[in-house]
Amino acid sequence: GAVVSQHPSWVICKSGTSVKIECRSLDFQATTMFWYRQFPKQSLMLMATSNEGSKATYEQGVEKDKFLINHASLTLSTLTVTSAHPEDSSFYICSARFPGGEAFFGQGTRLTVV
């Protein structure tokens, strides 16, 4: 299957700082990438759809000024959690949708805000 690389795998940051998470599709071009948040023992919650060269589409209830998404190229999307607070601690996962329809996921980023 296609490879999607997410970095970093885990990060600990101080409250009030910003954290950037990168999502790269290594062997295919992804015009669309997705960002999810997952709480312990729960399913994935779609946060936003990232479109190359245009603004991201955010799901209802997701603060776009808090979670900045940039899709600068066909292989890279970034999620920046701005002014992070402990309640932002979570597991963040990106995925890139293959032209055939399947979505391939990154390995996830565990964010802990202290």
Place this chain on the structure above:
Amino acid sequence: TQLLEQSPQFLSIQEGENLTVYCNSSSVFSSLQWYRQEPGEGPVLLVTVVTGGEVKKLKRLTFQFGDARKDSSLHITAAQPGDTGLYLCAGSTGGFKTIFGAGTRLFVKA
């Protein structure tokens, strides 16, 4: 709003037992995927079904897509402790969105 209902949400069984996980929707999907996720990792694609009525087998796992492409099932034969994990179904529409079920957390006891 498109929904994909997955059941059961939690399943704890003994090694060697069989089980079936269901995903149901009122929406028609162009394709449906099944993923397995282990703690601290991203979901890994198991299979994609595209054609109504399609059945795919992956060792002890059997996946079926409903005739109307609105539902799917995952059947595991003779479950093993290594099958423990979160199983997710996901439906793809003609647009760019992939809709996920709530997941089935499977625990297989040795």
